[in-house]
Amino acid sequence: MCTKFPRRNVLSTLLSASTVLLLGPRQITLAETTGGAFREYIDTFDGYSFIYPKGWIQVKGAGADIFFRDPVLLDVNMSVDISSPSSSTYKTVEDLGPPEKAAEGVLKQYLTEFMSTRLGVRRESNVLSASSKVADDGKLYYEVEVNIKSYASNNELAVMPKDRVQSLEWDRRYLTVLGVENNQLYALRLQTPERLLSEEEGDLRRVMDSFRVNKIQA
Numbered sequence: 073m074c075t076k077f078p079r080r081n082v083l084s085t086l087l088s089a090s091t092v093l094l095l096g097p098r099q100i101t102l103a104e105t106t107g108g109a110f111r112e113y114i115d116t117f118d119g120y121s122f123i124y125p126k127g128w129i130q131v132k133g134a135g136a137d138i139f140f141r142d143p144v145l146l147d148v149n150m151s152v153d154i155s156s157p158s159s160s161t162y163k164t165v166e167d168l169g170p171p172e173k174a175a176e177g178v179l180k181q182y183l184t185e186f187m188s189t190r191l192g193v194r195r196e197s198n199v200l201s202a203s204s205k206v207a208d209d210g211k212l213y214y215e216v217e218v219n220i221k222s223y224a225s226n227n228e229l230a231v232m233p234k235d236r237v238q239s240l241e242w243d244r245r246y247l248t249v250l251g252v253e254n255n256q257l258y259a260l261r262l263q264t265p266e267r268l269l270s271e272e273e274g275d276l277r278r279v280m281d282s283f284r285v286n287k288i289q290a
């Protein structure tokens with residue numbers, strides 16, 4: 073299974089509401105949606121769009137194609153990753169197998185990214201849900217939800233096992249939406265600490281629901 077998302081640096085510009093800027097083939101539109109609580113982000117060059125909470129800010133140089141985060145809760149954030157165009161031959165998200173299989177790949181990818189070389193670090197992970205949906209664009213998307221807990225010992229070199237106590241470092245929820253278009257695999261990735269989930273969930277689900285992959289105009 074190929075769920076590797078090479079990092080790409082892509083020019084992205086924040087514009088005021090409803091402005092359209094043409095930069096060669098790249099067109100980014102930010103439009104206010106009704107209610108004003110969300111903004112729409114449309115990348116016609118890379119072929120995807122979503123809405124995000126209006127107050128969130130863009131973080132440049134975070135590695136992903138696009139990265140936004142809550143201005144206050146830094147650990148609540150989202151990004152979009154795209155498989156490399158040259159090596160991508162995806163036809164449908166079903167190329168990843170059924171949702172459960174894709175979820176394993178997503179989890180593996182996260183665990184690889186968060187791999188720690190520190191002594192005494194242990195990760196505990198669970199796929200909480202894996203499902204598919206057909207959005208209003210008629211395309212199939214997968215939604216994957218995982219939890220990862222990281223435990224660390226502050227005294228790993230202790231001789232007595234009872235002194236090597238591990239405590240919870242962080243406990244996070246990762247919400248991922250996968251879609252395929254333009255022969256590429258797109259992943260919308262949202263993350264939040266579990267303790268903030270109940271508060272943030274409504275907004276995060278709206279972002280997930282809005283994610284679309286779109287045909288790039290030749």
Ligand SMILES: *[C@@H]1O[C@H](CO)[C@@H](O)[C@H](O)[C@H]1NC(C)=O
Pocket residue numbers: 131134141146147148149244263264265
């Ligand atoms: C995004 O959130 C995660 C935790 O949920 C945090 O570890 C990471 O530093 C955040 N990234 C940025 C760029 O704010």
